[in-house]
Amino acid sequence: MxxxxxxxxxxxxxxxxxxxxxxxxxxxxxxxxxxxxxxxxxxxxxxxxxxxxxxxxxxxxxxxxxxxxxxxxxxxxxxxxxxxxxxxxxxxxxxxxxxxxxxxxxxxxxxxxxxxxxxxxxxxxxxxxxxxxxxxxxxxxxxxxxxxxxxxxxxxxxxxxxxxxxxPHRANAVKLAGNFMLIAAIEAMGEAAALAEGHGVTGADLLDLLTSTLFASPVYKNYGGLIAARRYEPPGFNLKLGAKDVGLVLSAAGAAGVPMPFASVLRDNLIEAIGHGDADKDLAALAEVARRRGRPA
Amino acid sequence: MxxxxxxxxxxxxxxxxxxxxxxxxxxxxxxxxxxxxxxxxxxxxxxxxxxxxxxxxxxxxxxxxxxxxxxxxxxxxxxxxxxxxxxxxxxxxxxxxxxxxxxxxxxxxxxxxxxxxxxxxxxxxxxxxxxxxxxxxxxxxxxxxxxxxxxxxxxxxxxxxxxxxxxPHRANAVKLAGNFMLIAAIEAMGEAAALAEGHGVTGADLLDLLTSTLFASPVYKNYGGLIAARRYEPPGFNLKLGAKDVGLVLSAAGAAGVPMPFASVLRDNLIEAIGHGDADKDLAALAEVARRRGRPA
Amino acid sequence: MxxxxxxxxxxxxxxxxxxxxxxxxxxxxxxxxxxxxxxxxxxxxxxxxxxxxxxxxxxxxxxxxxxxxxxxxxxxxxxxxxxxxxxxxxxxxxxxxxxxxxxxxxxxxxxxxxxxxxxxxxxxxxxxxxxxxxxxxxxxxxxxxxxxxxxxxxxxxxxxxxxxxxxPHRANAVKLAGNFMLIAAIEAMGEAAALAEGHGVTGADLLDLLTSTLFASPVYKNYGGLIAARRYEPPGFNLKLGAKDVGLVLSAAGAAGVPMPFASVLRDNLIEAIGHGDADKDLAALAEVARRRGRPA
Amino acid sequence: MxxxxxxxxxxxxxxxxxxxxxxxxxxxxxxxxxxxxxxxxxxxxxxxxxxxxxxxxxxxxxxxxxxxxxxxxxxxxxxxxxxxxxxxxxxxxxxxxxxxxxxxxxxxxxxxxxxxxxxxxxxxxxxxxxxxxxxxxxxxxxxxxxxxxxxxxxxxxxxxxxxxxxxPHRANAVKLAGNFMLIAAIEAMGEAAALAEGHGVTGADLLDLLTSTLFASPVYKNYGGLIAARRYEPPGFNLKLGAKDVGLVLSAAGAAGVPMPFASVLRDNLIEAIGHGDADKDLAALAEVARRRGRPA
Missing domain, CATH: 3.40.50.720 (NAD(P)-binding Rossmann-like Domain)
Incomplete structure (x- = not known):
């Protein structure tokens, strides 16, 4: 450069x-x-x-x-x-x-x-x-x-x-597929952390292990760190934009005739997150949905 | 060592x-x-x-x-x-x-x-x-x-x-959480590949990009490569064992009172994969479910 | 009249x-x-x-x-x-x-x-x-x-x-809620029939029992009869229109901040049904998705 | 008699x-x-x-x-x-x-x-x-x-x-299929009510219309009435038993190789309901999950 x-x-x-x-x-x-x-x-x-x-x-x-x-x-x-x-x-x-x-x-x-x-x-x-x-x-x-x-x-x-x-549109399909994988990774970390916490292990300890080993990639390290610390402000990329992207993913999938059940789960959970006040927090706050659903605050 | x-x-x-x-x-x-x-x-x-x-x-x-x-x-x-x-x-x-x-x-x-x-x-x-x-x-x-x-x-x-x-059981909860994240990553790649293919991009090209960049971790590179090549035999870890693990994940989640909608999707899709003859193939064959559902063979 | x-x-x-x-x-x-x-x-x-x-x-x-x-x-x-x-x-x-x-x-x-x-x-x-x-x-x-x-x-x-x-828009929300319940009933019958068939009971026998007793209502009798007979042509209300309505349901739910996981499943399954050639069949053909996923044709 | x-x-x-x-x-x-x-x-x-x-x-x-x-x-x-x-x-x-x-x-x-x-x-x-x-x-x-x-x-x-x-086991498969349809009907009413309420219509008004017309069957009238009134105590059939039945449904489906995405949603939502204190309420309380997820209490 x-x-x-x-x-x-x-x-x-x-x-x-x-x-x-x-x-x-x-x-x-x-x-x-x-x-x-x-x-x-x-x-x-x-x-x-x-x-x-x-x-x-x-x-x-x-x-x-x-x-x-x-x-x-x-x-x-x-x-x-x-x-x-x-x-x-x-x-x-x-x-x-x-x-x-x-x-x-x-x-x-x-x-x-x-x-x-x-x-x-x-x-x-x-x-x-x-x-x-x-x-x-x-x-x-x-x-x-x-x-x-x-x-x-x-x-x-x-x-x-x-x-x-x-x-040209193929580049946009690729971008949306990548964003989908990123948001799915956050959801997976959120559910995994909730499972671990349900058995007495902190999400931070779980994610430290997994993002240092099998999942040692930029997306997991970055978002895993935010989820572990439950630090969602200030937002890097806000949750509302993530919801918008999942909407684009589902539209593109519908047009191509592809069922995407993970994307559908993401849609529902992002709606819940927004309804609970997290629209302007970092997308990583999606991970809180699994925690909230697991046990009342 | x-x-x-x-x-x-x-x-x-x-x-x-x-x-x-x-x-x-x-x-x-x-x-x-x-x-x-x-x-x-x-x-x-x-x-x-x-x-x-x-x-x-x-x-x-x-x-x-x-x-x-x-x-x-x-x-x-x-x-x-x-x-x-x-x-x-x-x-x-x-x-x-x-x-x-x-x-x-x-x-x-x-x-x-x-x-x-x-x-x-x-x-x-x-x-x-x-x-x-x-x-x-x-x-x-x-x-x-x-x-x-x-x-x-x-x-x-x-x-x-x-x-x-x-x-002791906490170590098992961690292991199950990790296996869940791994299988969720395969499903996410499968859906992303099906989406891309629905718009004319090969799953191989998509996954080459993503597993070289945002998702450059062992799990994604390994399974992403198998999915890109659609090479599911011989199995490293077979799909039937993956289905067993998701069952253990859901049991552990139920016991802890944690809804895990991604794990539920995995369960359904692994059942479909097994029903379609992929029980003894590599777990990566889970990615074929999204392709199959998208368009008839 | x-x-x-x-x-x-x-x-x-x-x-x-x-x-x-x-x-x-x-x-x-x-x-x-x-x-x-x-x-x-x-x-x-x-x-x-x-x-x-x-x-x-x-x-x-x-x-x-x-x-x-x-x-x-x-x-x-x-x-x-x-x-x-x-x-x-x-x-x-x-x-x-x-x-x-x-x-x-x-x-x-x-x-x-x-x-x-x-x-x-x-x-x-x-x-x-x-x-x-x-x-x-x-x-x-x-x-x-x-x-x-x-x-x-x-x-x-x-x-x-x-x-x-x-x-005025409230009447439209009610209409969409009703259509959602109708399509959900079809999906439920489809899954129930697939479950029964997986254990050797015909979907027709199952649905005859249930739509004569607990579910003896117009929607269940009408669609249950079509599913039992696997008679999807000519369409009364075609599957493509049902998919359109589920899209409207999801949009209305998104606008109101309501996650609807059943509606999300319907969306994915209707996409699969359309991809497999059932767009112009009766909406009851949605029930075939569960059968198809259960076992290869 | x-x-x-x-x-x-x-x-x-x-x-x-x-x-x-x-x-x-x-x-x-x-x-x-x-x-x-x-x-x-x-x-x-x-x-x-x-x-x-x-x-x-x-x-x-x-x-x-x-x-x-x-x-x-x-x-x-x-x-x-x-x-x-x-x-x-x-x-x-x-x-x-x-x-x-x-x-x-x-x-x-x-x-x-x-x-x-x-x-x-x-x-x-x-x-x-x-x-x-x-x-x-x-x-x-x-x-x-x-x-x-x-x-x-x-x-x-x-x-x-x-x-x-x-x-003999076929009778049990039929019973489970019926209970699944019943619980799915409750979830559908719960989501429909949440959708309607999100647009200013009471769940009671919506369900009065639908259970008097398209869905005028015993199951819908009975559970629809409870949901409309949000009257979950004393329980007729408690939610915990419903969760047990959905577990049996999923086991039977797994054994038969049948994916049941609606049953998977029910499982997750019943876990959430139990986690939020509704285990001993009437099964109709499942309908509260959609309301709760839609907007914070």
């Missing part, structure tokens, strides 16, 4: 949430010119080296436009309802990095094809600090030629780009 | 399945004297350095007796119905390493206490090759003095002993 | 599917004047006493307009996107009888309030033959004065009107 | 719980001679016309012995561990009416065959008041000749005997 000089690209970045800010920093560090736009003003404050622009249309231009928005509605609102594809100064390609539904990805691919703007789906795995370090895992799918052109940007933001072929 | 000389212990090992054989080899290599007994004769063939004995009672003697049997019925049959605790030459301690129910562990602890034989529950994580390498993770609970005496044996068989206090 | 004379109302009926046709016949028999419109032409063929009109706007007029459409999209398409509420000849009230989402019901109530057209939600329980006999159970919610005006129409179509207060 | 005179049979009845007492009264009323035995003394107090005997062996004699005990352990304890089949005065047949596991029914059939005592499984549907009225629905399976001899007894206790062939 070393500093590059000279041949930087002209990029517009739409969406300066915590992930988008980290990605912007990585792009700047790699020598790219980065125009930024965010719906709510002031989002670029403190972000060195970027050029805030006054409209989404000004960002949706140049060698490439990158979008990193919260959900389907936000992305659809900016791109489709905002009429960006009808503009004069459309970008050389659109790198769509938000976690969105497979259905919207399919719609956007068709709409961009009609507008003549190459559309690459490139959702990512990694938290904001990983984005800032330029160390994301990026799942990319779309026209190979466009991906090749976007590669310097992908390299600036990520450790590795995992290619999933020419159909 | 280097060779020890001189101060080896006198150990009797009951149960020479694949795990028991590996453990026997590790004990011999560490310099312990190992009498072995197995219900079906010939089980010790090719096992260097051990002393086969003609009865379980002859093995249940010496400094320590180790049991490594297939299930509750086998262990109860040998120890309780076999009347071993009424014998003259009872061992200095009983290291009970089988994966058994929490309920049986509680019964055995009480029975051993009455008989005056220290009872240590010490179930393990690791496959037969890990047992043979003396690299198991051992979960031990029981009287601390007895565990201290057993430590040379535990060190011979394992990389690390994880202590869970003086009540 | 006797013939009325003289004081019939002037009604427009939009939607002439099997239910809509039955309702139209009941209205005509009761002496009401019935203009009808359906998106696809020819839907009124063979329907005595009605007056086909050329546009939805011509039907959406008079003393009352009744809508009986297939789903949210159809109703939204006609009323909202079709701009009917902006017309000159708006009806005295809108009796909205389709099975739709709670969310759309809430939207429509708000939209009608702004347009000054009283909006009554009045979904029904009963199959087409029951609609034709004027013997539906009608669940009505909305402004009491408007419901009072609509009562002659409700009496023509139904045996009884069950009032659920002034907020 | 009129009074019979003259040709009454000589019957021994083991088990005087609420159901057993009701059955004894019906037998006496029909003119049979009824010796009774119960483990705890005094159980026959106030029961007119019966002859208390001092041991189970004295009851297990005569033309027929009837057992009506709480569970597998009680029945196995009396018959097998009590050695009744080795006695001199064995009965002409054993009418086994308890709700027990399919597995125990199979064991008992084999044991009785060896002992030369005809064994009829004859579990019943109906509450204690129905037993007292002689109006049970009896599910009978076993040797046809023995059932024919028992018919006067069955006629005294029940409105109708439903025959399920010569293999």
């Amino acid at each position: 070393g500093m590059k000089v000279g041949l930087g690209m002209d990029v517009g970045l739409i969406g300066l949430g915590r992930m988008g800010r980290g990605m912007a920093a990585s792009l700047v560090r790699a020598g790219h010119g980065v125009r930024v736009w965010n719906r709510s003003p002031g989002a670029a404050d403190g972000l060195a080296g970027v050029t805030p622009v006054a409209s989404a249309a000004e960002a949706f231009a140049g060698d490439a436009a990158i979008t990193m928005l919260a959900d389907d509605a936000a992305l659809r609102g900016v791109i489709v309802e905002g009429g960006l594809l009808d503009g004069d100064r459309r970008p050389g390609l659109h790198l769509s990095m938000s976690t969105i539904s497979v259905a919207l990805a399919q719609d956007l691919a068709a709409i961009h094809a009609r507008a003549g703007v190459p559309y690459i789906a490139a959702p990512v795995f990694g938290r904001p600090d990983v984005a800032e370090a330029g160390a994301l895992n990026i799942v990319a799918a779309g026209d190979p030629e466009a991906i090749a052109r976007a590669q310097p940007l992908l390299d600036a933001m990520g450790t590795r780009t995992w290619g999933f072929g020419p159909e | 280097g060779m020890k000389v001189g101060l080896g212990m006198d150990v009797g090992l009951i149960g020479l399945g694949r795990m028991g054989r590996g453990m026997a080899a590790s004990l011999v290599r560490a310099g312990h004297g190992v009498r072995v007994w197995n219900r079906s004769p010939g089980a010790a063939d090719g096992l260097a350095g051990v002393t086969p004995v003609a009865s379980a009672a002859e093995a249940f003697a010496g400094d320590a007796a180790i049991t490594m049997l297939a299930d509750d019925a086998a262990l109860r049959g040998v120890i309780v119905e076999g009347g071993l605790l009424d014998g003259d030459r009872r061992p200095g301690l009983h290291l009970s390493m089988s994966t058994i129910s929490v309920a049986l562990a509680q019964d055995l602890a009480a029975i051993h206490a009455r008989a005056g034989v220290p009872y240590i529950a010490a179930p393990v994580f690791g496959r037969p090759d890990v047992a043979e390498a003396g690299a198991l993770n051992i979960v031990a609970a029981g009287d601390p003095e007895a565990i201290a005496r057993a430590q040379p044996l535990l060190d011979a068989m394992g990389t690390r002993t994880w202590g869970f206090g003086p009540e | 006797g013939m009325k004379v003289g004081l019939g109302m002037d009604v427009g009926l939009i939607g002439l599917g099997r239910m809509g046709r039955g309702m139209a016949a009941s209205l005509v028999r009761a002496g009401h004047g019935v203009r009808v419109w359906n998106r696809s032409p020819g839907a009124a063929d063979g329907l005595a006493g009605v007056t086909p009109v050329a546009s939805a706007a011509e039907a959406f007029a008079g003393d009352a307009a009744i809508t009986m459409l297939a789903d949210d999209a159809a109703l939204r398409g006609v009323i909202v996107e079709g701009g009917l509420l902006d017309g000159d000849r708006r009806p005295g009230l809108h009796l909205s009888m389709s099975t739709i989402s709670v969310a759309l019901a809430q939207d429509l109530a708000a939209i009608h309030a702004r347009a000054g057209v009283p909006y009554i939600a009045a979904p029904v329980f009963g199959r087409p033959d029951v609609a034709e006999a004027g013997a539906l159970n009608i669940v009505a919610a909305g402004d009491p004065e408007a419901i009072a005006r609509a009562q002659p129409l409700l009496d023509a179509m139904g045996t009884r009107t069950w009032g659920f207060g002034p907020e | 009129g009074m019979k005179v003259g040709l009454g049979m000589d019957v021994g009845l083991i088990g005087l719980g609420r159901m057993g007492r009701g059955m004894a009264a019906s037998l006496v009323r029909a003119g049979h001679g009824v010796r009774v035995w119960n483990r705890s003394p005094g159980a026959a107090d106030g029961l007119a016309g019966v002859t208390p005997v001092a041991s189970a062996a004295e009851a297990f004699a005569g033309d027929a012995a009837i057992t009506m005990l709480a569970d597998d352990a009680a029945l196995r304890g009396v018959i097998v561990e009590g050695g009744l089949l080795d006695g001199d005065r064995r009965p002409g047949l054993h009418l086994s009416m308890s709700t027990i596991s399919v597995a125990l029914a199979q064991d008992l059939a084999a044991i009785h065959a060896r002992a030369g005592v005809p064994y009829i499984a004859a579990p019943v549907f109906g509450r204690p008041d129905v037993a007292e009225a002689g109006a049970l629905n009896i599910v009978a399976a076993g040797d046809p000749e023995a059932i024919a001899r028992a018919q006067p007894l069955l006629d005294a206790m029940g409105t109708r005997t439903w025959g399920f062939g010569p293999e």
Whole structure:
């Protein structure tokens, strides 16, 4: 992720949430010119080296436009309802990095094809600090030629780009499958901890053992640590967003005709967690559902 | 795990399945004297350095007796119905390493206490090759003095002993919680792969990405590789045994008053897998259930 | 449901599917004047006493307009996107009888309030033959004065009107709760039949006993008979529509913060049934999922 | 169920719980001679016309012995561990009416065959008041000749005997399938009520509508009324016994290779209900789980 000089690209970045800010920093560090736009003003404050622009249309231009928005509605609102594809100064390609539904990805691919703007789906795995370090895992799918052109940007933001072929929506299916596995891992730890506690073993001791051995991977260590400590605030990734993602998983599964009983359990348990006040806590708080159901507080 | 000389212990090992054989080899290599007994004769063939004995009672003697049997019925049959605790030459301690129910562990602890034989529950994580390498993770609970005496044996068989206090059954609860998490991980990979495949991504490509990144842990890499290749034979740990373990998990959960909806899904799906002929395949074949349900063969 | 004379109302009926046709016949028999419109032409063929009109706007007029459409999209398409509420000849009230989402019901109530057209939600329980006999159970919610005006129409179509207060969407929540219970009953019969068959008892013998005794109600007798006979064609109410309704149930439950694990199981099993080719069979074919999962075909 | 005179049979009845007492009264009323035995003394107090005997062996004699005990352990304890089949005065047949596991029914059939005592499984549907009225629905399976001899007894206790062939355990599978459907109906009503309440409709209003129309059957009216009133004490049939029955259902399903996802949900929810203090309330209290999960108390 070393500093590059000279041949930087002209990029517009739409969406300066915590992930988008980290990605912007990585792009700047790699020598790219980065125009930024965010719906709510002031989002670029403190972000060195970027050029805030006054409209989404000004960002949706140049060698490439990158979008990193919260959900389907936000992305659809900016791109489709905002009429960006009808503009004069459309970008050389659109790198769509938000976690969105497979259905919207399919719609956007068709709409961009009609507008003549190459559309690459490139959702990512990694938290904001990983984005800032330029160390994301990026799942990319779309026209190979466009991906090749976007590669310097992908390299600036990520450790590795995992290619999933020419159909953009497949990258979104992969992202959703990964998020599903992550949330399922939290649920499994929650149930395992409740079982252990029911027999006098602390969840912390159980998870220390398992996440040091069989399950010694980033997801288990990170979330296992939070569950062991029952430390759910401040949230890294909040539970409400996790519930949204499980909704996208179930929609994608329904469209593909795939029953996913684990995802259905996750849906019900996330609803319970939200109903009990944990919407804005870390997703790890899902683990509390098994504890609560096991015994009254 | 280097060779020890001189101060080896006198150990009797009951149960020479694949795990028991590996453990026997590790004990011999560490310099312990190992009498072995197995219900079906010939089980010790090719096992260097051990002393086969003609009865379980002859093995249940010496400094320590180790049991490594297939299930509750086998262990109860040998120890309780076999009347071993009424014998003259009872061992200095009983290291009970089988994966058994929490309920049986509680019964055995009480029975051993009455008989005056220290009872240590010490179930393990690791496959037969890990047992043979003396690299198991051992979960031990029981009287601390007895565990201290057993430590040379535990060190011979394992990389690390994880202590869970003086009540033996807690080690069994931990072992079951771990096996639950493992089987849940397989189910999650199976559902994720079916989802991806429903959108044109191969399960192999999906799992290669995820088990190299967020889920880069032994369990995910091992089982993920089998699922990706759809290679379920020969079995490392067969699906029928996995179903037995989920039964033990649900019993332990019921006894503790803990709902475990993921475990319930696993139970149903393992029943389906067995009904469709996969009982003797590797546990990884559980992943086929999601594929089969998604679309007809 | 006797013939009325003289004081019939002037009604427009939009939607002439099997239910809509039955309702139209009941209205005509009761002496009401019935203009009808359906998106696809020819839907009124063979329907005595009605007056086909050329546009939805011509039907959406008079003393009352009744809508009986297939789903949210159809109703939204006609009323909202079709701009009917902006017309000159708006009806005295809108009796909205389709099975739709709670969310759309809430939207429509708000939209009608702004347009000054009283909006009554009045979904029904009963199959087409029951609609034709004027013997539906009608669940009505909305402004009491408007419901009072609509009562002659409700009496023509139904045996009884069950009032659920002034907020229209509550009637839709009740309708969805009822459909959920109906589909859950089918699943329960399917699992029970599979259990019995696994022990050598035919599902037909089991269901004959239970639906003659503890479960001697219309839903169980009707669907139990179909399941017993494994007779799923022609469909009375097809499985695909049942899957749609479970989707609406889950959406309503999510909005209200209510986990519904039975509904989640129904969702997964309906997806499996559709994947195995049963979308256009009777909803009773859901019972085949348990049989299929139990043993390979 | 009129009074019979003259040709009454000589019957021994083991088990005087609420159901057993009701059955004894019906037998006496029909003119049979009824010796009774119960483990705890005094159980026959106030029961007119019966002859208390001092041991189970004295009851297990005569033309027929009837057992009506709480569970597998009680029945196995009396018959097998009590050695009744080795006695001199064995009965002409054993009418086994308890709700027990399919597995125990199979064991008992084999044991009785060896002992030369005809064994009829004859579990019943109906509450204690129905037993007292002689109006049970009896599910009978076993040797046809023995059932024919028992018919006067069955006629005294029940409105109708439903025959399920010569293999006794099939009657037990049918009884369990019926109890499963009953408990599933309660869960469905509980989820439906929670959904309705989430949208402002009382569960009472919802269930009044549905149990008067589509679901107008004894089970729904009875349990629907309790759920609507949230009246769970005193219990008719307590929740703990329902949990026991679901355990038997799942065991029977596992043995037959049948996944039963609804039964799995019931298991988890009954565990939650018990954990929250409802073990000794009426089974209808299962409906509170959905309410509790939906929103915090």
